[in-house]
Amino acid sequence: MVDSREISSKILSDIFYGKSFEKALLTNKEYAKLDQRDKSLVSLLVLTTLRRNGQINIVLSKYIKKPLKKNFLVNYLLKISVAQILFLEFPEYSTVHSAVEISKKYKSEKFTNAVLRNICKNKKHLIKNIPTTNNIPDWIKNGLKDFLGEKRLASIANQICKEPCIDINIKSKVFENYEWEKILKGKNVFKNIVRIKSQSNIADLPFYKEGSWWVQGLSSSLPVNIINTIFKENKKKGTVLDVGAAPGGKSFQLIDLGFKVKSIEISKKRILTFSANLNRLKINSNIINEDFLNAKLKEKFDCILIDAPCSGSGLMQKKPEMLVVKKNISSLLHKQKKMLLKASSLVKDGGYIIYCVCSILKEEGEKQITNFLNDQKCFSTENFFSDILEFGMVLKSNTFLATPNSFGKKGGVDGFFIACLVKNKV
Ligand SMILES: C[S@@+](CC[C@H](N)C(=O)[O-])C[C@H]1O[C@@H](n2cnc3c(N)ncnc32)[C@H](O)[C@@H]1O
Structure with a gap:
């Protein structure tokens, strides 16, 4: 059985090569074999790493002199491990240990160990001075500074680090008939829309099969x-x-x-x-x-x-x-x-x-x-x-x-x- 972190690294690498998140999951044979708990872990690791990629790159550049090759899996394993340590507050020891174990396959265990141990040691000070705007790529950010101003750009950057909600739009015919906030465990935020927490399987929600609503931001x-x-x-x-x-x-x-x-x-x-x-x-x-x-x-x-x-x-x-x-x-x-x-x-x-x-x-x-x-x-x-x-x-x-x-x-x-x-x- 391949470790979830190694699967996450492979999926992350596929995304860097242009696959969408959904396609990268769907085309990964090892991911398909995981149970639901591990699948959720993979999603959490990959999505958090993507959201924090700019900040993670700056952190890694402090400890890696020469940038790693784009096609080297350890590159992505390190990114994911940094996300675990700095943004998901996973226990440091087990995070470093499993990354080192996976790195053995790629003959990089010493390197991985040294980089991650240094990051753990300096964890408290590391991200303080690295603003979240670093996560927005230049092709989006450059024009936005002039258009929306630095302050709004900074709030956008903070918002996109967070997990998004799901909005459910309920048919007018049935909207008044039921207590949708209770049924869907969400909040009626606008017109017929009930906002719920992120959900792995939409089709399992009540009244999906009956066709009472659709998902719409x-x-x-x-x-x-x-x-x-x-x-x-x-x-x-x-x-x-x-x-x-x-x-x-x-x-x-x-x-x-x-x-x-x-x-x-x-x-x-x-x-x-x-x-x-x-x-x-x-x-x-x-x-x-x-x-x-x-x-x-x-x-x-x-x-x-x-x-x-x-x-x-x-x-x-x-x-x-x-x-x-x-x-x-x-x-x-x-x-x-x-x-x-x-x-x-x-x-x-x-x-x-x-x-x-x-x-x-x-x-x-x-x-x-x-x-x-x-x-x-x-x-x-x-x-x-x-x-x-x-x-x-x-x-x-x-x-x-x-x-x-x-x-x-x-x-x-x-x-x-x-x-x-x-x-x-x-
Ligand atoms: C932003 S998506 C639309 C989402 C959709 N309106 C909704 O609310 O569910 C844009 C759509 O435009 C379609 N599209 C792109 N070029 C088009 C064209 N020349 N004629 C018709 N549809 C086109 C795309 O295939 C895509 O489905």
């Missing part, structure tokens, strides 16, 4: 709440085109609220997940499997919701693997721009485009919108954000940005950008 639910506010009076009359619809959270919300919806999604694989979710929720939807940019849609829409593909930089707390891989966002920026342009030709006069991305980068959010408005003079932004201000802030451009530190005392939210664009009648 609070901030990801905000664009549809805004659409609902806009169309409050005549929602039955409006048709919404949900662009980039899978796995379906926003379409489910729209249908649940009584909107007529068309969902367009390019990825066949993601449509399978979308359809499985629809079946479980017993909801019907009109799904079009096409590239929105080439789709020949004949009708015009009252509202087009674009949940554009993006860097996902708002999801640093939920998907900490993004903290260790560099992303090139130029092709995403190009696609977001083209999606906005296409939507501008398909929305009715007086209708709305709701553009959103789960990113906190200015280029994917506010800048994308100011560029669009410069080119498209018949559009302007409107502010429908008054009841969601506790989750973020209104930007100069009259758009909204949820940042992970907002709502921090209640577990934070994913970073999310939203713009409401109205097509003015000329």
